[in-house]
Amino acid sequence: MVVVDLDAFDANADDLVRRAGGTPIRVASKSLRVPALLTRALARDGFAGVLGYTLREGLWLVEQGISTDVVLAYPTVDRGGLRRLLADEKARASITLMVDNVAHLDLIDGCREPGTSVPVRVALDIDAGLRLGRSHVGPKRSPLHDSADVLGFARAVIARPGFELVGVMTYEGQVAGVQDAVPTQRAKSLVVRRLKSASMAQLAERRSQIASALAELVELEFWNGGGSGSVEATAADRAVTEIAAGSGLLVPTLFDHYQSFRPRPAAFYGVPVVRKPSEGIVTAAGGGFIASGPAGKDRAPLPWAPAGLHLTGLEGAGEVQSPLTGPGVAALEIGDWVWFRHAKSGELAEHTNLVHLVSGDSVVETVRSYRGFGCSW
The missing domain is CATH 2.40.30 (Elongation Factor Tu (Ef-tu); domain 3)
Incomplete structure (x- = not known):
């Protein structure tokens, strides 16, 4: 039996908005995987749009009327899903694909009807890791790191018919997704906090340089960054226009020990x-x-x-x-x-069809997870 404490969920949502200081929060669907909770978060002031994790999920969210603003956090090679996207005007206007390699563009073009070039919204995924000499600290995601790399690829996207460059994503997972105040790991936590500080300083400078350079090429709609564990630090970066967050709503155990916030398990x-x-x-x-x-x-x-x-x-x-x-x-x-x-956060929903939403000592509603809707992304 899976339950979500709505009182804790709402308190965590309020705290995320407070920490964001006016920067909109895009809900990371991977961290919820329960449509009713996605809808609940999106209905609150301070939240706007979904950060999805697969194309078919994004198509489903648009079809169900849950969101008309879905940014995929990861590139897709789902040819069937791409054909559906290309054939659906509403979906094309609502979903932004993530790209970081010309091969992604080639694959999308390969799914088009011959002779067509309907516009597809895309965003650049830029590596947000910390570089210390040859060492790289952070998620192993995009090959785009330096300004030259980003600008070269951005020019390739802009010059290619059928693609509309609308955004950028820089996910500093080494800051947002790593606990830094674990009581039983004081020495390690101190090292983690120092690495986080160095990472944010380096990233702020690099974001500023890339943002200035990109502004000469294209007017972006959004610059996504951060996560539940880095809301304040990411919001302080002028290049960032929105923050991704999801785990901070449900608060799994990997989010128990952060120095910057104390959420409520939900x-x-x-x-x-x-x-x-x-x-x-x-x-x-x-x-x-x-x-x-x-x-x-x-x-x-x-x-x-x-x-x-x-x-x-x-x-x-x-x-x-x-x-x-x-x-x-x-x-x-x-x-x-x-x-x-x-x-x-979120993975729990893969083990249940139903989630009981409680407030106080009462079950308010029983809702379905993605799995409960028969969806396996």
Whole structure:
């Protein structure tokens, strides 16, 4: 059973808007994957548009009337989806594709009807990583880094019939997506904070240079940057016109320890106790929803309620059973529920068809996830 605390969700939304200081927030759908929650966020002042993760998802969001402003955060090579986009005037006006290589343009052109060049909205994905000599700190995304790289590719896009360059994305994941105040990792957290500071300083200078150069070529509609963990720092950059955020609404465990903000956990899932194999241990039915990313303890779900529970070292969180130990076991009987938090936002929705929205101690509404709508992107 998956639940979302709407009171916490709304409080987190308000806090993101406060931290953004007037810069619009584009909702990262990857971090929600529940249409009703996307709609709830978009209805709030301070939020505008969706940052999607696949083309077919974007097409579906437009078809369902959830958004007419979807920017894809990642390039697509979905030829079927591209053919649908090219044939749909409303979708072409509503969806912006992400590109960083001439091969992306070639693939899109290869999906066109012969002799046609209907305009497609595209944005440039520019690497926002920190360069320290030959070292690169940050997500391995775009090959576009220096001004010369960006301008050369921008000219190629502008000169090519059928493409309209409307935006730029610079995602500083090494700042937005990395905890920097973990109580059990004080030394590492200090290093992370220093790397974040150096990264934002370097990126601000590079963004300014690229923005000035691009302004001589094209008038952009948007410059997207940041994430839930870097809202204030990204909003302070004059080149950025909007901030992407999504995890900060549901707050998975990987967002528990940031120096700059203290959000409220809003998403939980419950599994029943089905066994008591020995004194001091109970076994829950399944619940082993391990998050993507580098394998480690921080990708495992966290037993949340009742308090005083933790996973065992040998079995951990399992596909069909999850043994739990700790002082909280004493209060549990077969049939009782244990509540967990997932490590990453959005991925939890891939394990359920239904999400129960609660306020206080009442279930306000039960809604469907993408999976519940039969969608697998």
